[in-house]
Amino acid sequence: MTNEQQELDKLGILFNAVQSLDEEEPDFYGELKQCAWNILYENPGTEFGDWMNMLIEQYPTEVMDAIGSHSAEAYASLTDMWDTEDYEDADTGECHTFKDWAEYFATDRSVELYDLLAEARRNIMRLETRQH
DSSP: OOHHHHHHHHHHHHHHHHHHHHSOOOOHHHHHHHHHHHHHHHSTTOOHHHHHHHHHHHOHHHHHHHHOSOHHHHHHHHHHHHHHOEEEOTTTOOEEEHHHHHHHTSSHHHHHHHHHHHHHHHHHHHHHHHHO
């Protein structure tokens, strides 16, 4: 192996190391927010206590990765998430706190209407894309 080849190999290793540093860290809190929204969407009429219990039971890894395993801190974080954290649904662009999403998804019918809204927005976007 020539010196040039060794230098190229070293540069390749260095490049890969730098490239791996540039990769984003996983967004654990973002994943938890998606899970929290799914609970409300899939379980119309869910209130805070049930939402928190379902979130912990159905997504324990996501809860632990995002906010830890200390029960008092987890409860405080989930309470704060419920009351103040916004979540934007990618299908509709609607953005609300989880408390507001729970009210939005109060009944099966409200979820059905939401699905119709999401479908309508997708159709509008598709038509706008065709126009341009």
